[in-house]
Amino acid sequence: MEELANLAGGFAVAMSWQNLGFMLIGITLGVLIGVLPGLGGANGIAILLPLTFSMNPTSAIIMLSCIYWGALFGGAITSILFNIPGEPWSVATTFDGFPMAQQGRAAQALTAAFTSSFVGAVFAVALITFLAPLLAKFALKFGPAEFFAVQLLTFCSFIGMSKEPAAKTLASMMLGFALAAVGMDAVTGQLRMTYDVPELLRGFDFLIAVIGLFGIGEILLTMEEGLAFKGKSAKISPKVVWQTWGEIFKYWKTFLRSTAIGCWMGITPGGATPASFMSYGMARRLSKKPQGFGKGDIEGVIAPETAAHAAGTSALLPMLTLGIPGSPTAAVLLGGLLIWGLQPGPMLFVEQKDFVWGLIASMYLGNIVGLIVVLTTVPWWAAILRIPFSVIAPVIIVICAIGAYTVNSSMFDVVMMLVFGLVGYGFKKLKYPLAPMVLALVLGDMAEASFRQAMLLSQGSLSIFWANPLVGSIFALAIVLLIWPLWGFAKNLARAREARPVGEAN
Amino acid sequence: MSPDPDAAAEHVRVRWPELLTAAFLLAIALLVIVDSLRVGIGWADDGPRSGYFPFYVGLLLAGSSAWVLLSQIWRWRSDKTVFAERGQLRLVVAVLLPMSVYVAVIFVTGIYIASALLIAYFMLRYGKYGAKLTLPVALGVPLFFFLVFERWFLVPLPKGPIERLLGF
Numbered sequence: 222m223e224e225l226a227n228l229a230g231g232f233a234v235a236m237s238w239q240n241l242g243f244m245l246i247g248i249t250l251g252v253l254i255g256v257l258p259g260l261g262g263a264n265g266i267a268i269l270l271p272l273t274f275s276m277n278p279t280s281a282i283i284m285l286s287c288i289y290w291g292a293l294f295g296g297a298i299t300s301i302l303f304n305i306p307g308e309p310w311s312v313a314t315t316f317d318g319f320p321m322a323q324q325g326r327a328a329q330a331l332t333a334a335f336t337s338s339f340v341g342a343v344f345a346v347a348l349i350t351f352l353a354p355l356l357a358k359f360a361l362k363f364g365p366a367e368f369f370a371v372q373l374l375t376f377c378s379f380i381g382m383s384k385e386p387a388a389k390t391l392a393s394m395m396l397g398f399a400l401a402a403v404g405m406d407a408v409t410g411q412l413r414m415t416y417d418v419p420e421l422l423r424g425f426d427f428l429i430a431v432i433g434l435f436g437i438g439e440i441l442l443t444m445e446e447g448l449a450f451k452g453k454s455a456k457i458s459p460k461v462v463w464q465t466w467g468e469i470f471k472y473w474k475t476f477l478r479s480t481a482i483g484c485w486m487g488i489t490p491g492g493a494t495p496a497s498f499m500s501y502g503m504a505r506r507l508s509k510k511p512q513g514f515g516k517g518d519i520e521g522v523i524a525p526e527t528a529a530h531a532a533g534t535s536a537l538l539p540m541l542t543l544g545i546p547g548s549p550t551a552a553v554l555l556g557g558l559l560i561w562g563l564q565p566g567p568m569l570f571v572e573q574k575d576f577v578w579g580l581i582a583s584m585y586l587g588n589i590v591g592l593i594v595v596l597t598t599v600p601w602w603a604a605i606l607r608i609p610f611s612v613i614a615p616v617i618i619v620i621c622a623i624g625a626y627t628v629n630s631s632m633f634d635v636v637m638m639l640v641f642g643l644v645g646y647g648f649k650k651l652k653y654p655l656a657p658m659v660l661a662l663v664l665g666d667m668a669e670a671s672f673r674q675a676m677l678l679s680q681g682s683l684s685i686f687w688a689n690p691l692v693g694s695i696f697a698l699a700i701v702l703l704i705w706p707l708w709g710f711a712k713n714l715a716r717a718r719e720a721r722p723v724g725e726a727n
Numbered sequence: 728m729s730p731d732p733d734a735a736a737e738h739v740r741v742r743w744p745e746l747l748t749a750a751f752l753l754a755i756a757l758l759v760i761v762d763s764l765r766v767g768i769g770w771a772d773d774g775p776r777s778g779y780f781p782f783y784v785g786l787l788l789a790g791s792s793a794w795v796l797l798s799q800i801w802r803w804r805s806d807k808t809v810f811a812e813r814g815q816l817r818l819v820v821a822v823l824l825p826m827s828v829y830v831a832v833i834f835v836t837g838i839y840i841a842s843a844l845l846i847a848y849f850m851l852r853y854g855k856y857g858a859k860l861t862l863p864v865a866l867g868v869p870l871f872f873f874l875v876f877e878r879w880f881l882v883p884l885p886k887g888p889i890e891r892l893l894g895f
Contacts, residue, residue: 411777416762
């Protein structure tokens with residue numbers, strides 16, 4: 222029960238008035254970010270990251286992770302009241318949340334959504350509490366070959382599990398790796414791919430990419446819809462909260478199932494968005510009254526919200542223990558850790574105990590604070606959404622520009638943000654996934670370093686990747702995940718061939 | 728075949744954007760490969776050279792984008808997928824242009840004045856607000872950011888001649 226003692230120590234760190242204050246600020250900013258179009262967890266944290274450089278790392282990461290929880294909570298508000306998913310993972314919440322609001326049950330839908338988010342998150346944090354130290358201890362045995370194999374696993378599962386065409390996922394990922402390689406090579410000190418442009422010496426900063434891809438790109442996409450926010454208003458009274466809690470308690474199976482889906486998808490880099498869809502689909506399939514789904518069934522709110530929040534939270538598990546983020550937002554948090562001089566990975570649990578356990582304790586506290594904040598302040602957030610887009614849009618553009626500038630105090634970055642914004646818009650329209658690109662951009666240097674170290678150990682022979690059972694099984698798993706879609710493809714092909722005679726008869 | 732549906736269509740089809748994006752990625756891949764070859768993709772005395780890893784990244788990028796490119800050419804005639812409606816694209820350009828001008832103006836006037844201009848432009852042009860509401864918002868938001876960044880967090884943002892005149 223060493224974990225519990227460590228956790229208690231963590232609570233002592235997180236419980237200070239100062240840190241509780243940062244939590245409150247973080248949650249509030251996070252909900253705001255989640256509510257506003259064009260600002261999300263990933264780019265919101267990217268924009269605020271430079272402001273935390275002067276803070277002590279524990280307080281800073283507590284505030285930033287609370288922004289993340291806040292954004293997860295906030296996405297539900299816009300989905301339910303306005304039928305506009307503030308975040309991609311809350312798309313599935315609109316299916317039943319908005320019909321509920323139309324029927325005048327907005328308060329119930331919101332209470333259910335927030336509670337589900339909370340439950341999903343707390344389960345995922347509990348998972349982190351007990352699994353993270355074990356995983357970290359296990360990962361201490363890892364050498365460069367094992368680390369590269371785990372990174373390979375991450376990227377292969379992106380290609381294998383992605384809804385988008387595999388070629389586009391690969392292209393997006395490799396673009397991220399290529400951009401990460403620009404600038405000085407950390408090992409030999411040689412300049413790569415700068416083509417004598419002095420601005421490229423520093424390379425491409427992933428924070429700029431995140432702000433452009435998700436912020437500016439999202440504004441352009443939102444503009445396309447010619448948005449006019451027409452929403453329902455809502456006020457949550459304590460009575461409704463109690464009633465709804467009594468009602469949703471019946472769905473404990475949905476909670477458990479959605480949490481399991483969410484945790485799994487969060488740890489493997491499936492992410493919160495597919496987790497929410499998968500969980501919604503499962504809930505509908507297993508429901509006794511599936512025809513009610515899409516028309517305002519409270520279970521249709523519970524399932525995706527629980528899964529999304531569980532996935533969003535458990536994405537931090539591989540980030541902390543292996544240094545491999547499970548989502549773009551976790552990637553930005555990882556970037557923050559690197560900037561503060563904390564190398565995520567197994568050593569973090571040995572060298573920075575206070576930091577790690579403070580963060581984990583703050584996850585419990587942050588979600589409790591978050592639940593209270595969102596339940597009590599919903600009407601205000603709904604009011605913010607009534608501010609017309611013609612005011613919100615330029616303000617968000619200004620915020621993005623300031624965020625991009627403050628990363629390195631460089632105007633070149635602001636221009637690059639615009640370019641990344643265009644890329645983000647184009648990629649979204651053409652179904653190139655953005656998450657693999659961001660992850661590759663963050664992990665590029667690390668993956669290259671571990672690959673080169675592994676090659677040094679083996680004198681250039683790839684056989685090091687199956688030299689021992691540990692690396693061999695990770696490597697094999699990566700290959701399996703990579704060729705997974707081929708299996709489905711082959712099955713479809715076989716089925717098409719069987720079906721052809723029938724087709725000709727028609 | 729029916730006459731070219733693009734001529735009068737309200738839609739922009741996906742095939743040109745798709746083709747251009749793939750070609751753009753292919754071009755980047757070539758840049759990566761060429762430069763990796765320049766710095767060396769082989770083995771030096773002290774280990775792999777700088778181009779060792781990026782070279783394969785470039786190859787994979789070239790391969791995947793070429794795949795997208797060729798498959799787009801392959802179904803060129805049959806592909807009727809819509810990229811966006813013309814009206815939608817007009818709206819996108821209506822944001823993209825002021826955004827680009829905004830970034831250009833930051834170089835000249837600094838971020839505060841440029842931001843005020845951007846907000847005022849959006850509110851007057853798209854929100855159809857009067858000057859009474861536009862002015863306080865357009866001036867208030869940059870002022871707020873000024874206080875937060877320069878005063879509270881002590882993070883300097885780009886400033887222009889007017890701020891210098893005021894002594895910042």
